[in-house]
Amino acid sequence: MKILLVAEAFDPWREVERYQSGQPGLAGKFGATAVFVGTLRDFNRGNEVQSMTLEHYAPMTRRHLERVAEEASARWPIEDVLVIHRYGELRPNDPIVCVAVWAAHRDAAFDACRYLIDELKTRAPFWKQELTPQGRRWVAPEKTK
């Protein structure tokens, strides 16, 4: 299990590939990998987005991401988890978050991946501020699904 908080742009596919190759114990043991990547769009609620700043409460963020990953591991039969979350200033098309789950079977991989992304959105202390041509604005939290 690995939790990464990164200040610079990252390539999620390269990170997933690198993490997976670096876990020789995984080879042959997992039949399913589910990956979710959230990426900064260049528009939101009708406005052009020029950049976004992602503020966070570093040690608390890490603790809660770890806890969500541990909960997923306890709840589903999964082999491994990788979570990468960006912070700092992002440009459109920059990945914001990447969640990857390795499991023997696909249901567990999908369910745990979705749980992770849903939980980290509501529990990890991150705040987004967008820069649009109309100025800076804090992004409002998502309505309950």
Next chain:
Amino acid sequence: MKILLVAEAFDPWREVERYQSGQPGLAGKFGATAVFVGTLRDFNRGNEVQSMTLEHYAPMTRRHLERVAEEASARWPIEDVLVIHRYGELRPNDPIVCVAVWAAHRDAAFDACRYLIDELKTRAPFWKQELTPQGRRWVAPEKTK
């Protein structure tokens, strides 16, 4: 939208990265990418698996994969789909199938990705034969979930 049927081992993360970078129209338009990768395990139902041969009905396979991808595009607001399915002889740890979906929002990306993998399993004409120390055996179809 792209459907690839490949005879040789492929790196799904590299293929997803390559496809995404090759679609400049996607940049900034998608906020969510969901990817599923199915990989050959070295065991199944208690037996060691030494290799697997994936037979298919090439033109029918392609037609049905395309149709499933079109159905997903009609049913969810998604931006793009990539499906890669291996055939021929596979070794443990070889990816079998990769499904990637790009969408504005995560629910559509997850739901369409899962629909694609579930549907292709029941509709695309592929047949798996495993080689174990006890000999060759055709893999039985999955029970309904």
Next chain:
Amino acid sequence: MSITVRFFASIREKLGKEQDIIESKGITCAADVWNRSARIPLPGNTLVAVNMEYARPDQPVRDGDEVAFFPPVTGGAR
């Protein structure tokens, strides 16, 4: 004036052939194609495709069609 017949996977192995070309004369449906080419009863769980579309055994077939018989599919990942 012929119909192409294809067999896959365990059915291919059981029959010992993967392709057949039969006369279309006297053939009205996919089951007729099976009977003429396979010469054993059609196993109950066999899937049938006519021109690469899933079909029932009683689906009409005509000259030039491609008719395939195969066991339940097992693609994708577990």
Next chain:
Amino acid sequence: MSITVRFFASIREKLGKEQDIIESKGITCAADVWNRSARIPLPGNTLVAVNMEYARPDQPVRDGDEVAFFPPVTGGAR
């Protein structure tokens, strides 16, 4: 004999400060920390964390604790 106070995002901007260190004397709960440091009423949707665990405003705090106040979180992806 002190408590570290942290403010984030729109609350940090509104108060014009991100960190405060206050005397623990006379402080019994997280709301007391807010009142001493912020000097405005606690906005209704403010989240509170004591030592990096989510807490209610009436959660007891003690000397050496870190108490944080922030708006609803917006991490992850839409």
